[in-house]
Amino acid sequence: MQTFRHNQNQHRPRPRHGMSMLLVLISLMTATIVTVAYLSSRDNSALIGENVTETAKARWAANSGIDLAIATLQTEGALLNLPASGQLLQNYVISGGTLDVSLVDQLTGLPPTADSIYLVLTSTARVGPIEQTTRGQVEILPKPQTKLNLDLAEFAVFAADHLSMEDDSIVTRWPESPLSQLGQTISIGTQSTDTGRVRLRHRSASVDTEIYHRSGSDGVISNSSDHDVRQRGLDDTIPMPNSPPPDTGPAEAGGSSPGVIVFGSSGSISESRSFGGIQVQQNTGRLHISGDTTVLVENHLELMPRSGIEIAGNVTLVVKGNVKLNPESWIELIGSDSTLTMFVGGDYSQESAYVGNFRAAKNIRDTTGHADWYDIKRLNIFSIDDDVTDPLQWELSGNSLVKGSIYAPSSEIVLTDTSALYGRVASHRLLARLASSIYYDHALDSRHGYNYPGSLLFDEDGRIRQEVQDVEQLSTGLVQDLVDALGTTTDAVTGIIGRLLGFGGSSGTASTSSSTSDPTPRTVPVRYAIVAHGYDVSTWEISP
Numbered sequence: 001m002q003t004f005r006h007n008q009n010q011h012r013p014r015p016r017h018g019m020s021m022l023l024v025l026i027s028l029m030t031a032t033i034v035t036v037a038y039l040s041s042r043d044n045s046a047l048i049g050e051n052v053t054e055t056a057k058a059r060w061a062a063n064s065g066i067d068l069a070i071a072t073l074q075t076e077g078a079l080l081n082l083p084a085s086g087q088l089l090q091n092y093v094i095s096g097g098t099l100d101v102s103l104v105d106q107l108t109g110l111p112p113t114a115d116s117i118y119l120v121l122t123s124t125a126r127v128g129p130i131e132q133t134t135r136g137q138v139e140i141l142p143k144p145q146t147k148l149n150l151d152l153a154e155f156a157v158f159a160a161d162h163l164s165m166e167d168d169s170i171v172t173r174w175p176e177s178p179l180s181q182l183g184q185t186i187s188i189g190t191q192s193t194d195t196g197r198v199r200l201r202h203r204s205a206s207v208d209t210e211i212y213h214r215s216g217s218d219g220v221i222s223n224s225s226d227h228d229v230r231q232r233g234l235d236d237t238i239p240m241p242n243s244p245p246p247d248t249g250p251a252e253a254g255g256s257s258p259g260v261i262v263f264g265s266s267g268s269i270s271e272s273r274s275f276g277g278i279q280v281q282q283n284t285g286r287l288h289i290s291g292d293t294t295v296l297v298e299n300h301l302e303l304m305p306r307s308g309i310e311i312a313g314n315v316t317l318v319v320k321g322n323v324k325l326n327p328e329s330w331i332e333l334i335g336s337d338s339t340l341t342m343f344v345g346g347d348y349s350q351e352s353a354y355v356g357n358f359r360a361a362k363n364i365r366d367t368t369g370h371a372d373w374y375d376i377k378r379l380n381i382f383s384i385d386d387d388v389t390d391p392l393q394w395e396l397s398g399n400s401l402v403k404g405s406i407y408a409p410s411s412e413i414v415l416t417d418t419s420a421l422y423g424r425v426a427s428h429r430l431l432a433r434l435a436s437s438i439y440y441d442h443a444l445d446s447r448h449g450y451n452y453p454g455s456l457l458f459d460e461d462g463r464i465r466q467e468v469q470d471v472e473q474l475s476t477g478l479v480q481d482l483v484d485a486l487g488t489t490t491d492a493v494t495g496i497i498g499r500l501l502g503f504g505g506s507s508g509t510a511s512t513s514s515s516t517s518d519p520t521p522r523t524v525p526v527r528y529a530i531v532a533h534g535y536d537v538s539t540w541e542i543s544p
Contacts, residue, residue, distance in 0.1 A: 099125045122135050153445065165199065167202050178443070188212070189212040213234070251318070291315075343384050397416050405444065415437075
């Protein structure tokens with residue numbers, strides 16, 4: 001019998017001498033690279049350390065520039081003494097480097113004036129080749145008991161008698177406003193004390209809102225929406241004076257055109273005058289109003305579909321009858337300085353039409369909240385409140401858009417469909433329904449109104465002054481009487497009405513000190529927040 005013996009070594013793999021040599025070579029190469037990198041780092045370690053030190057110095061200096069600027073702004077008259085360029089410090093030597101500090105009015109993008117409230121503060125420090133920038137937002141707070149605002153512009157919505165929000169309607173901040181990122185609370189006000197006169201229903205939303213009403217009338221608010229609202233009770237009912245009376249004198253003295261005048265493609269008005277009625281022709285109709293002009297319309301104003309009015313100047317438009325804007329019609333401010341003050345004595349109807357600043361494309365009406373920002377204090381619409389027994393009927397329907405301020409104590413205003421108001425609205429009644437929107441711009445709030453307890457509107461006990469409650473109309477004479485009764489000056493009257501009536505002025509005073517050795521008193525309250533270090537964080541998500 002043949003016996004087979006198993007060879008235990010016959011299946012053992014043979015050593016791969018080539019692979020072993022390759023691993024050795026890779027290890028040697030890796031060690032060589034690491035060694036070379038280490039030796040190279042030792043060569044520039046001094047330079048790296050110097051850059052780190054200079055960067056720290058530059059950042060410290062930039063932060064110190066913010067502190068220096070805040071300390072300056074806390075002194076009286078700091079903005080009055082600021083150079084016209086807005087440059088607070090230039091090539092200021094600090095921490096072994098130089099420092100530049102500049103201020104810009106956040107609303108205008110220009111150097112601040114004595115009346116600026118919201119500022120962008122930029123501090124740039126240079127130490128050797130290193131440059132660091134720190135950016136902050138500054139709010140100069142009002143000093144208590146110094147000013148007052150009577151036009152209720154601190155409220156996104158003020159409804160004297162009744163406010164109703166239904167369906168998918170919304171009140172929120174205007175996202176494109178320079179002040180929206182501050183996240184300030186939206187104020188809503190009412191005079192009513194009856195149960196359920198402020199109603200928030202269905203899917204409506206009043207975002208980050210505080211509602212002001214008279215104390216003891218908590219039942220005035222009926223909220224069945226998904227959004228909570230805060231309440232603020234005041235000891236007194238907030239007054240809502242009648243609109244200012246329109247000054248029609250220049251128009252009446254400038255000549256009259258009776259009957260309805262139809263303006264075509266080249267219509268223009270360049271001097272004050274009055275008309276029986278105005279109609280702007282369909283499709284091609286264009287009416288250009290320029291100069292410091294008052295236009296009086298004794299009856300009605302109508303813009304036919306796809307027609308428009310261009311405002312190029314400081315224009316006052318007084319319509320004693322109805323105003324009707326048909327689909328695709330528009331009223332636009334041309335240029336950056338034009339203003340429109342419109343008075344309406346009858347009903348106001350706007351269907352898929354536009355009122356605001358200039359648009360290159362006349363078919364675009366952005367009612368989503370992202371329309372471009374401009375200073376909406378330039379466009380104001382008032383009701384004419386004389387001899388009004390029943391509320392005037394004002395309506396924005398379709399895809400209408402208004403970018404301005406509406407003050408209409410005699411009107412019942414309806415916002416419906418996808419219409420939007422950028423600005424604020426004050427009226428007798430307000431109904432917002434379907435997908436309509438109100439986007440509030442906090443630039444309208446002078447911080448001297450009823451949502452600021454330190455306003456001159458209130459006495460030392462926190463009550464609304466009787467002299468304020470006695471103002472029945474926002475007229476020059478009655479406001480002057482209020483100023484005299486309070487023993488203050490016309491500079492104390494701020495806001496839209498203050499400017500319209502010729503009140504208000506510089507709030508700054510020259511900086512003074514009792515001794516050159518004494519520190520300058522820092523009596524101006526200032527609030528600020530640093531928003532960027534070294535790099536503008538708002539550009540991180542912007543494509544190159």
